[in-house]
Amino acid sequence: MAQSEQEILDGLAEIVNEETGIDTASVEMDKSFTEDLDIDSLSMMTIVVNAEEKFGVRIPDSEVKNLKTVRDAVTFISGAQA
């Protein structure tokens, strides 16, 4: 049940919005989670766990530090779904 990158981006934006209150439209591919969206490490982990559930993938702790931009997360989730 692989989803398109746009579908993953939309779903991720909803998760980010729910955790942080950031407007979904601001969650763009080239934004950095920490620098642009000001998301701290614990909120990031909450987003990761909610993304695992929503997209049916497993994102190991060791992978989380590599997810610097929204695109990194969308690409990882997309690859994990394939």
Added chain:
Amino acid sequence: MTSPTASTPPAPKGTGTLVDNGAARHSRMIGVGAYRPARVVMNSEIIDKIDSSDEWIRERSGIISRHFAAEDESVIDMAEHASRQAMEHAGISADQIGFVLVATVTHPYQTPAAAPELAARLGSTAPAIDISAACAGYCYGVAMASDMVKGGSADYVLVVGVEKLSDFTDPYDRGSAFIFGDGAGACIIGPSDTPGIGPTVWGSDGVQRDAISQKQAWTEVRESWKDAQADKAVWPNIGMAGQTVFRWAVWGMAPVAQQAIDKAGIKADDLDAFIPHQANIRIIDAMVKQLKLPADIPVARDIVTTANTSAASIPLATTRMLAEGEAPSGGLALQIGFGAGLVYAAQVVVLP
């Protein structure tokens, strides 16, 4: 081994019958006590060494201040204060104590344990051991004490959670320098006519041993000490993989807390207080959300001015909630400890 020469195995004499010790009976918590060291340390005192700010620490942990013990104040000193208060609250004397359990990971002697010296100071010669279960230590102690009382091996058990984490915290580690504090909490577990301590849900996950760990083994310290006495990395401070711990604590421990409620035969609605280990306000808030606890149940947030005191955090928070009238005596409290090991334990108790 020589080969047996007898043609028949030895038979029991059958002349003695063991005495019935009067077990089994119910157990409950009959008193609590707390001790916070005098020195209050504000975030402003922490931030320079980790290039941080008061706001940054508050946002990530909820912590405004913590207490640090004096240099010459030991875990046993702190434990003694909390224990005396718990004994007074319970109305029992030292000679009634049948066992002393001290949960700590910061008593600086690998041997002897802290518990025998504490017992002696209180005027007790009861059996006494330490429990090394980090932030789960107090709940482990309550579970073991409850079983001792139920089984008849002790009438009253003193359980202490005490930490002097300031001795084992790297003030330059951005991941943990602001989290920890010092303090002691204690309770007395004794016999009861009705069930006062619910079944404990507990376990371990040693695969994640590195998530919270002393940075070096003592044998490694001996070697590195020779090379670089000035190197602060030589000292085996406690390190923590924050994100890994957060994931485990929230999404791993919420189901454990739920199981403790279920096994106690109650509903979340029946609780009068939720007293989780005071690890981080973000963990506490996320756990409450995962548990879907009814909004009117008081939740311990002692971390704000006490920080994370590991094994001491639950009894410190319990004592405060009772003293400030936030939780009722005789009410049901869900307590859960979790930490380095990784290990965890949760149970519902009737508050003293």
